[in-house]
Amino acid sequence: MDQSSKVAAVVARVRALVHDGTLGAGDPLPSTRSLAGELGVARGTVVAAYEQLDGEGYLRTRQGAAARVVAGAGGAPGVSRGQRGPAPDVAPAEAPERLGVDCRPGIPAVAAISDRDWRAAWRAAADAPLRNALSEPAGLPALREQLVVQLGLARGFSPSVSQVLVAAGTSEALSLVAEALGTLLGRAPRIAVEDPGYRSGHRALTSAGADLVAVPVGPDGVDLAALAAVDVDAVVVSPTHQYPLGSVMPVGHRRALLAHASAVGMVVVEDDYDSEFRHRGSPVPALAALDTDGVVVHLGGFSKTLDPRLRCAYVVVPAGPVGEAVRSARTARGAVVAEPVQVTLAHLLRTGAFRRHLGRVRRDYTHRRERIAVRLADTGIPGLEARALTGGLHAVLTWPGTPTGAAVVTRAAADGVLLADLADYELERGRSGNGIVLGYGAVTLPELDRALDVVLTAVRAGSSGPG
Template identity: 55%
Template sequence: MPDDASPGGTPRTKVARVAGLVRGMVHDGRLAEGDPLPSTRSLATELGVARGTVTAAYEQLDGEGYVVLRHGTVPRVAATLAPARTEAPAERAARPRSAPPAPAGPTARPTAVVDLEPGVPSVAAVSERDWRAAWRHAAAVPLEARYPDPAGEPALRTQIANQLALSRGFAPDAGRVVVTSGTAEAISLVTETLARRVGPGGRRARVAVENPGYRAGRRAIESAGGAVVPVPVGDGGMDLAALRAAHARERLDAVLVTPSHQYPLGGAMPVARRHELVAWAAAEGVLVVEDDYDSEFRHRGSPLPAMAALDDRGVVVHVGSFSKVLDPRLRCGYLVLPAGSPSCNTLPDDGTPAGAGILAARSGRGATVASVTQHALAHLMSTGALRRHVARCRRDYRTKRRIVSEAFDGADGVQVRALDGGLHAVLELDRIPAADLVARLADRGVRVADLQDYVVPGSGLELNGIVLGYAPPSATVLRGALRTIRAEAGSDRKP
């Protein structure tokens, strides 16, 4: 490594200088993908800085997608900046080192699609060693001549209960944990329970949902025979006055909320409003379904307790998923029965109506997640591998959140929302219809979602914006896609 980093300056400046040095060598091709980097100790000695400065710089570069850091392995370059077209050696030699590669031309088509549709986590932070160890452990579990437990493997249910006690502020008995094939199936099980409670009188179970809100949740409610009742949201989540008004018009059976990070607009429901919702639901006999889909990734402010932690009346069903943490293809999530519900270990027919009904629905469907998958997840959790993975993702997502925020700093006609947590951002638009922008970006090889698609059809709500997920792409790819979005949105044009 060259000695062009001065040891002077503040600690923050030193970290930025070291990170800039490595980043520059990646950009100009002196470091290529897969190349090993010096150890933190040796580079610190070479540059005359503290070892902690190099460690912080490497962690920053890891979050930006330039470097891969894995415990016990040599740091390596993760990505390079490939030129838009292949340059001849003579062109490359003649081009000044500081000049960018020549563009491919105005008629060139993108060679790859950058998928920024929301809801997908980054899998780059998954430790291959931990991942393989988990599946080896799962494969070594002895075969048994039995059908799997409908409620889920006890090992995974125990680990989920332990994790909730550590991270979400409530400690349910493992017997209240039910493994599902994801959030949508959990919502479907609850709706099926509500349909039984309503009875054969012809009325469909009515579930209030946030508008805009989680599309797959609405589909799950309707496919299970329920009816969706849209309720508007504000900065603090669902409008509780509008919820009470909807209940007065048409008796509600349940309400589906995302209190920790409203989906997709962002924002968290304050604790006082959570207490208010739980008290109202208990008084009115309404079940609260708390979709806690990405609470692990709160980037601004202190984590808020789960609504289930405030429930001493037995009205909250807590729903979580591994899809936003690991790999959506695992198709594994869970729900926690309301306080006072019967234990999954006995699958009784009596007890609280909600808990007993959900257990009956789960038992009737049987297990939907393979036991080997459940054992692998349990191993990741019990060994601390999942916690380490989440910590790496938090660092990565905070860096990418900053990149999104900076990309639209000072942009005309674009307002950025939903960056207080999670894996996505919302861009509210003033200058261009969202549908037109989505189409233009698709032509440029960038996929995003139209915010209007999250609105309940027929509700009369009109929103103009796009939703983009920033977790999967590297920082380099993300920056390029955001430049394209800003240009196509007309944010760089004078009014």
């Protein structure tokens, strides 16, 4: 028996014990060394099996602690002992009690971070000396310094610390940029946005006084021909994993966008959404890493990597008038992220805990992405398509004809599964067709199976009757 078969055998054995109730939520498993001895296999085999089960949502492993069974991992409908497969259709009347799965996009695996690393980071914040002073509007230098290191390692460019500004989430960062452009131009800025796109970002831009121009999105990201046809001061793009459709902008397309921006004096606001999570294909350099003319304002944050409730993002501004305007707007608004939060994040970055966490959740998200791909490969639903699976922590499901996305969202909610309607991301209605957005960052693999059962049942039911 080869190594992969041995790992599969250990995985199947543990799954069976979870599904038949022998192992329940919170129960510890033997150490990898002791179980390897009992089974007569190499310890590496058990380590690999535990890692797979962790990624599938059956176990949660922690360095220096026993692996434990995750709550909700056992007793999935339609799964017999020792087997793994799709659950049968769930009756709507029973679903709210049995399911209660939140698959709305934007919720990451918050609890996946090591307890030890998380507590150590907050202790560092608690141990920081108290001082009689106001917070720096640009953010703590310690955090900004660590962000420069992280950008150099992960995104291929190293700005100066003075170019990095801390913001209260991506929406606040976008409103900051819009406000700065309005001040610089002396009028409401015209800003092109992807359609469909980041709806909270759209609201942030308009609340800061911007006029939005919707530009369609294609397989290579924002449609450059459509963008060239409009007169705008800036464009907001999510090139690494377009939100929500998931298209990845190729390098050639990125260079063409930057060349057009430089030629017409347009600012490119790069929302580096989901750049940390690539499940397929090679990493693509950030627009900021390709920018030689100082036209890119780069946005990043911790909402999808750690916890959206931290409300911490950052803006990297270019040299020149635009960068100075954004910095002035930041200074005028004052500090917005609590210093203990900034100290905590700086500690996670400096100690390597943040990168260890990313390694863990990348594996988890890849397992869930693969599960979605397998489940949707042969559904028998004509025209059903899964998109946005090359990266990130959500999937988009689209289909021709009925039912509408809203109808599927409503039926799924009645069955205890929360989703988002793709149409809600559109500025021009009807551009994307019928579909839903399903987040898988915070659900276990059994929960994901149950949610997919409900979604597929709702799509089948709507396609065979009134939508």
